[in-house]
Amino acid sequence: MYRLLIVDNEPKIVKGLQQLFEEEQGLLELEVYRAFSAHEALECLERIKIDIILSDIRMPGMDGLELHRQVMLRWPRCRVIFLSGYDDFRYAQAALRQGGVDYILKTDGDEAIIHAVERAADDLSKQLETERWVKSAAEQFQESLPMLRKEYITALLRGENKASQARLDELGIPLLTEQKVLMVVGRVDCWRDDISLTDRTLLSYAVQNMAEELFRRKHLYSLMPEPSRFVWLLQSGTELAAGAVPEKPDALARFVQGTLESIQAACKTWLKVTISFATASDPSEWGALPAKYAELNDVLFHGLGEGVEMLLTDRYLAATGKADKSIYELLARSKLQQLLALEPEGSKEARQAFTVTYLQLKELSLHCRNEMEVLSEIYYGVGFLLISLTNRNRNGQAARDSSDYKWPSLGDHSTWEQTLAYLDNRLERWIYLREGNREENTHSIIGQLKTHIADHLDQDLSLSRLSEIVYLNPSYLSRLFKQHTGVGLLEYTTSMRMLKAQDLLSHSVLKIHEIAARVGFDSANYFGRFFKKETGMTPQEYRDRKR
Incomplete structure (x- = not known):
């Protein structure tokens, strides 16, 4: 649905055109x-977005041409149709030139x-399909590549998806899925105040x-989860020339460790910061990267790594003597931190991510039945x-339900499956409260x-006016009401x-x-029609029949 604004200093013309388009609602979806x-038109434009303006070109005070200039400053995509009572070529030429x-x-x-209004509406629809928008989208994609690369590799390290060569190539990540990957995790030890x-x-x-x-002679992808942390993924460089001696299996690891020493020294000398690293001793298969990532983080941020x-x-x-930590224990702790960092009360995608992560954590925990420290972290975390999510959604009778405040100790459950x-x-209790809270708010708005x-x-009962009353976007309000x-x-x-009439x-x-x-009609004639x-x-x- 498009919004049409009719502008003319003659009220009869404005009201006549308004009635014309309201009678055409079956053909044109217009507000x-x-x-x-x-x-007065500019005041309207300050309040709401207008898609099409049907304006007299000659008006006292500010004419249609000046109005058009002001409109373009506010809503550049707005289409303006000029009306005139005179066949004035100079005005027509100036209007079209603008x-x-x-x-x-x-x-x-x-x-x-x-x-004319139909053509303007059609022009607005087609504008989204023009080459300019496609080109703009391509440029924006290029600008967003660093973030897309970060999101993709982060998801790989969390075990949320599998490596795809097609996706790596699309994002311009210089790694090969057919080769193993050597991982380095690093951090800046501390920052000066x-x-x-x-x-x-x-x-x-x-x-x-x-x-x-x-x-530079290796394939490297560098990820920075936050300003003081690094994750580097490395593979051997270009293919060997004919007759060259292949690298020994541990050659890449030895080269990386030696180079990390040089990076530490350079950072201390030139950047005045100290850097710590934990590196894999051997390259890993792509599917093993989540476990390796959790393991290297454990090395770097605990014990000697501190x-x-x-x-x-x-x-x-x-x-x-700490090698007895299972891969599942490391992955479970990493998955728990990932779950706690999520905000599941936002979009549908956020709720889905929360559910998937929770199910993955449950699956990992089943492999840690004998690790009470890990199970305790999961249960209480x-x-x-x-408890926090439940409290945010408590209202009415739910707010008086004391059972939501009780939380038994881990030992009160006989088995981990019961836990x-x-x-x-x-979790189901929180979902129930959240859905009930949302439905209650929706019913309140509709009421x-x-x-x-x-x-x-x-x-005035226009969509824009009604949206102002409930403080919602007009388009969203329209969808919500119909839904x-x-x-x-x-x-x-x-x-x-009509019922009131x-x-x-x-x-x-x-x-x-x-x-x-x-019942909101300015004209008895229009009401009658x-x-x-x-x-x-x-x-x-109707009156005669009812009486």
């Missing part, structure tokens, strides 16, 4: 507004005016640039999250709208006006023009 001067969609004479008749957030980001990029330079300017490998765990079943029940419409049938009532908002408003015709002595005003279109009878015929 019609009106203004009796250019200044970008007006059409220039027609008032004497051309209703059909010409309707066709006098280094701003902007400078921290710049220094972090400097570290990445240094890595790209020193590893020191300064550390350079550790995953073999450190074996050397310190998920528990605190669900998971309890977590499932609490508020219906009450306002019933009490203000003689006033929950089965009828469109315009259709509902019209039916309420029929009641007044049957049970009051008001005159026809008085009834027309009571509209009423007959809806009921098949004129207002007087």
Whole structure:
């Protein structure tokens, strides 16, 4: 549906055109507004977005040409159709030069005016398909590539999807799925207090640039989860020349470890920051990257890894007797942190991501039945999250339900399967409260709208006006109302006006023009035509039949 604004300093013309387009609602989906001067039109444009303007070109004060210039400053995609009572070539030429969609004479008749508006609406629809928009989308895709690469590799490291060579190529990531990957995880140990957030980001990029330079003969993808952390994925470089001696299996790992020493020294000397790294001792298959990522994070952020300017490998765990940590334990802890970082009360996609992550965490936890520390972290971590989510959605009777505040200890459950079943029940309780809260809010909005419409049938009941009352976007409000009532908002408003008109015709002595005003029609003639279109009878015929 498009919004049409009719502008003319002659009220009869404005009202006549408004009636014309409202009678054409079956052919043109338009929400019609009106203004009796250019200044009044600008006031309307300050409040709402207008798609098409049908304006007189000669008006006192500000004329149509100046109005068009002002419109372009506010809504550049708006289409302006100029109306004129004079066949003035100079005005027509000036109007079209400014970008007006059409220039027609008032004497051309209703059909010409309707066709002009149809062409403007069609032009708006086609604009989204033009080459300019496609080119713009391609440019935006190029600009968003760094973020898309980060999202894709992050999802791989979380085990959310599998590596695809086609996707790597599309994103311009210089890695091959047919080769194993050697992973490095790094961090800036600490920042001086006098280094701003902007400078921290710049220094972090400097570290990445240094890595790209020193590893230029290798395939490298560098990921920066946050300004003080790095994840580097490396593979051997170009194919060997004919007759060249192949690299030994541990050659890449030895080269990376030696290069990391150089990066640490350079950062300390030139950037005045100390860097710590944890690196894999061997390349990993792509499917094993999530486990390796969790393992290297455990190395870098716990125990000896908490020191300064550390350079550790995953073999450190074996050397310190901590290699008994299972891959499932590492993955479960990583998945728990991922779950706790999600905000599941936003979009549908956010809720789906939360559900998928929760199910993945449950599956991983089944492999950690003997790891009570891990199970405790999962149980109480998920528990605190669900209590917080539940509290946000408590209202009415739910707010008085004390069972939501109780949380048994882990030892109160006989088995881990029972524990998971309890977590499932609490998750379902939150979903129930969330859906109930949403439905309650929706019913409240629909009820508020219906009450306002019933009490203000003689006033402005346009979609934009109704959206201002409930503080919602007009398009969203229109969809919401139809979704929950089965009828469109315009259709509902019209039916309420007709019901009220029929009641007044049957049970009051008001005159026809008085009834027309009571139900929001400026003209008794227009009311009569509209009423007959809806009921098949004129207002007087309806009154006579009911009496």
